[in-house]
Amino acid sequence: MTEQLIIAGTRRDAAEGATFTVIEPATGQPLAEVAKASAVDVDLALAAAHKAFDDGRGPWARTNATERGRVLHKVAELLREREDLFATAEARGAGHPMGDARWEVGAGAGTFEYYAGAANKHFGTVIPVQDAGIDMVLREPVGPVGLIVPWNFPLLIACWKLAPALACGNPVILKPASLTPLTALLLGDVLVDAGVPAENVHVLPGPGGIIGDALVADGRTAKVSFTGETTTGASILKSSADHIARVSLELGGKSAAVVFADGNISKAARDLPMSVFGNAGQDCCARSRILVERPVYDEFLEIFEAATRAIKVGDPLSDETEMGPMISEGQRKTSLDYIGIGTGEGARLVSGGDVPEGDGFYLSPAVVADVTNDMRIAREEIFGPVASILPFDSEDEAIRISNDSDYGLSGSLWTGSATRAIRVAKSLRTGTLSVNTNKSVRYEAPFGGYKKSGLGRELGMQAMDAYTEIKNVFFSEED
Ligand code: NDP
Numbered sequence: 001m002t003e004q005l006i007i008a009g010t011r012r013d014a015a016e017g018a019t020f021t022v023i024e025p026a027t028g029q030p031l032a033e034v035a036k037a038s039a040v041d042v043d044l045a046l047a048a049a050h051k052a053f054d055d056g057r058g059p060w061a062r063t064n065a066t067e068r069g070r071v072l073h074k075v076a077e078l079l080r081e082r083e084d085l086f087a088t089a090e091a092r093g094a095g096h097p098m099g100d101a102r103w104e105v106g107a108g109a110g111t112f113e114y115y116a117g118a119a120n121k122h123f124g125t126v127i128p129v130q131d132a133g134i135d136m137v138l139r140e141p142v143g144p145v146g147l148i149v150p151w152n153f154p155l156l157i158a159c160w161k162l163a164p165a166l167a168c169g170n171p172v173i174l175k176p177a178s179l180t181p182l183t184a185l186l187l188g189d190v191l192v193d194a195g196v197p198a199e200n201v202h203v204l205p206g207p208g209g210i211i212g213d214a215l216v217a218d219g220r221t222a223k224v225s226f227t228g229e230t231t232t233g234a235s236i237l238k239s240s241a242d243h244i245a246r247v248s249l250e251l252g253g254k255s256a257a258v259v260f261a262d263g264n265i266s267k268a269a270r271d272l273p274m275s276v277f278g279n280a281g282q283d284c285c286a287r288s289r290i291l292v293e294r295p296v297y298d299e300f301l302e303i304f305e306a307a308t309r310a311i312k313v314g315d316p317l318s319d320e321t322e323m324g325p326m327i328s329e330g331q332r333k334t335s336l337d338y339i340g341i342g343t344g345e346g347a348r349l350v351s352g353g354d355v356p357e358g359d360g361f362y363l364s365p366a367v368v369a370d371v372t373n374d375m376r377i378a379r380e381e382i383f384g385p386v387a388s389i390l391p392f393d394s395e396d397e398a399i400r401i402s403n404d405s406d407y408g409l410s411g412s413l414w415t416g417s418a419t420r421a422i423r424v425a426k427s428l429r430t431g432t433l434s435v436n437t438n439k440s441v442r443y444e445a446p447f448g449g450y451k452k453s454g455l456g457r458e459l460g461m462q463a464m465d466a467y468t469e470i471k472n473v474f475f476s477e478e479d
Helices: 039-056 065-081 083-094 098-121 154-167 182-194 208-217 230-241 265-281 294-309 329-344 395-403 418-427 460-466
Strands: 005-007 010-012 019-024 029-035 125-127 133-141 145-148 172-175 201-203 223-227 246-250 256-259 289-293 348-351 366-369 386-392 411-414 468-476
Touching (some): 029 083, 039 172, 039 201, 065 182, 083 154, 154 172, 154 223, 172 208, 223 230, 230 246, 256 395, 265 386, 294 348, 329 348, 329 366, 386 395, 411 418
Parallel strands (some): 145 172, 145 223, 256 411
Antiparallel strands (some): 005 201, 019 029, 133 468
16 A cells, blocks of 8 residues: 655655655564655645745635634644544554553644634734824734654654644645655644645655755745754755745754652652653653652652553553553664663663563663763753653752753652742743643643754744734725
């Protein structure tokens, strides 16, 4: 079976007829053959999107915001109706456990519902200027947007980008990761079925270095929203520079969870494993540095290790599974290499890091203790199931270690003191922080990074700003 790509809302073969094979992480075997877009397909999609947008006079851009909201509600309804299809595709294509995959379908639908409601509540202002007349600020769609998505949360991150972009009236060109194109294509079908005019919907699987670059560098792409590695983000900034595309970047992370001795240690130690090992550690928000105040360090480590050993690793299609395989052999090898680097630098492997017998890219969650912040496993994003545990001795030291990172995406803080929570939360250089819990992302709230973790924000009403231009118009009242 070959999955065709989508240009102007229509499934078709790639212009050059090429395909590529998608591998199932749980088996290591071929799962699907997918049309492989080339620069020719990018050109076809951009030509159609540019025509459909028609400098802001196209039908979708001009559809009133309430009606656009209705269409997005329909997208959410269809996603929920097709939950089995999407969840199975994400479980098999990305290795997500079925329970997580079902949650992701619901969260994707929730994102569309949020922006369905936002569509007619994002508006301009009237400014009391000195001149006689009325000064209005209008919000207008920015134009064709290129949405480039990684493999770790293929469906969810696509929804985070598509929903606000469409709510604002823009044509969308979605470029999924080559490892995980399946749910993006299903989502493209849903958009068309829900009533987004077909010429505004394009989904192009294919090599990022060729078609991603062609999409970014083309002057018809008004905005690029990218999620992926920091180095790729930097290259996107460069290739979009000549035509001054609007760019937002969600990049890597090396987030810290800080556990103070006055916090609920047993809850923190029981909850924190899934903040690193969820999605097999392939999560930009993973709390991969866990800082624990020295007096409770041993107690924390004991409970954390026991909770980690209890995580059910296995077949993503089983309802029992809590952690599935990694996405690829390469990603697993990177994690194994980092465990070796960590122990070589003097850290202590407490448990895990084993490759089980059999097929698939499985790796048991690894707990590495006595890490110091100068070690590579504390500084570099591993993007795998490896937790580094670091002791600290004071509030100041915890803040200093947390902030001593190139990244600043997410993080947690565990304390029983409200005043300490306020002090430390204000001191941490990170875009998202949760106190006494791990959850990072809520689609109602802005999400993004400080430092090398990104540029701009996704989600919340901030995303609506990112997919619109501001036009200031002054109406003179003088005849
Ligand atoms: P990559 O940067 O390798 O790829 C991300 C996407 O960009 C893929 O669709 C890829 O296509 C495409 N791409 C690759 N090269 C280019 C290029 N030159 N121009 C345009 N597009 C290109 O990241 P991964 O897929 O490996 O994802 C993992 C990374 O994503 C991690 O570092 C993680 O931290 C980060 N991430 C950040 C999040 C955040 O919100 N901050 C959320 C999730 C992940 P192809 O697959 O064909 O190579």
